[in-house]
Amino acid sequence: MSTEIPLYVALDLDSDTETLELAEALSGFVGGFKIGPRLVLRYGPELIQKVSKKGKVFLDMKYFDIPNTMVSAVRSSFEAGASLVTVHALSGKEALSQLALLERELSAKRPFRILSVTMLTSFNADNLPKALSHRSIEENVEDLATMSFFSGLRGLVCSPLEVSKLRQKFPQSYLVTPGIRRSQDQLGDQKRVMGPQKALSLGASALVVGRPIVEAADPVQAAKEFYEEIKDFKTE
Numbered sequence: 689m690s691t692e693i694p695l696y697v698a699l700d701l702d703s704d705t706e707t708l709e710l711a712e713a714l715s716g717f718v719g720g721f722k723i724g725p726r727l728v729l730r731y732g733p734e735l736i737q738k739v740s741k742k743g744k745v746f747l748d749m750k751y752f753d754i755p756n757t758m759v760s761a762v763r764s765s766f767e768a769g770a771s772l773v774t775v776h777a778l779s780g781k782e783a784l785s786q787l788a789l790l791e792r793e794l795s796a797k798r799p800f801r802i803l804s805v806t807m808l809t810s811f812n813a814d815n816l817p818k819a820l821s822h823r824s825i826e827e828n829v830e831d832l833a834t835m836s837f838f839s840g841l842r843g844l845v846c847s848p849l850e851v852s853k854l855r856q857k858f859p860q861s862y863l864v865t866p867g868i869r870r871s872q873d874q875l876g877d878q879k880r881v882m883g884p885q886k887a888l889s890l891g892a893s894a895l896v897v898g899r900p901i902v903e904a905a906d907p908v909q910a911a912k913e914f915y916e917e918i919k920d921f922k923t924e
Contacts, residue, residue: 693719694921695719695895696720696744697714697720697911698899699723699902700902702727704735707723708738708739711742713908714901717908717912717914717915718911718915719744720743720744721743722747723735736768736769737768740771746773747770749773749774750775752775752778755783758783759783762794766800772802772803772864773801773803774803774845775787777804777836784804784839785840787802788802792840802841802843803843803862803864805845806828806829806850807825807832807846807847809847809866826849829846830850833858842861843862844858847866847882848865848868848882849882851890851892855891861893864895864896865882865887865896866896866898867882868882868884869900900914901914
C-alpha cells in the first residue's frame, strides 16, 4: 500500500507568493497541488517548478487541440515539473493514442500521468452543450472513458457520481474526482458533487478540493479536516 495522500488542493489564486506559502503550509496534509491557467499565465513554468518542491503538481490546462500540439504541450508540462496533466477526452482517439505513447515514454523517467477529462463537473442535464445533449451525462462519460482507456490512457477525470460505474468497468484505471464537497461546504459552480469518504469508497483514486480549503477561514485546519476523513485511504 502506498503512502500517497489521495488529495490534491486546487490552488486557484492570483498571487505566486500566496500560492507558495499556502502550498508550504498544506504540504503535510495533501498529496499535491493542482494549478492551472490562472496562475501559469501570470507566472510561467517557473511557478510549476517552485510548487513541485512542495508536492506533486497536477497541471490542469485541459489541453484540447490537434494531436501534435497536444503532445508538444504535454511534453513541455512534464519538463516544467508537472506530475499529472489533463487533456480533454473529446480530442479523440488519434490524439489520445499518441498521448498514451508519450505517457509511457515520460513515466519511464519519473512518475507521470496524463489524465483524460470526461465531462466537467459544472455540467448537469440542464446545461450540457447542445452537441452532447442528446445523450445523458452518464452515457457521455462512459463513452469518453472507454475511448480514453482503449487508446491507452488509464487516468480519467470524472465527477464522483460516475466513479462507481467506471471503477467496475475499468478496475485498473486511476480515477480523479473534482466536485468534492462535505455537507457544510458551499457548492459554488459545482453541480455533480459528493463527500470525500464516499467518493473514495466508491473507487476514486484521488480527490480534488479547491474552495472548501483555499477559501476557508483557516485553510490549514480545513486541510487537516479533509485529511482526517481520508487518511485511511492510500493510493498509488
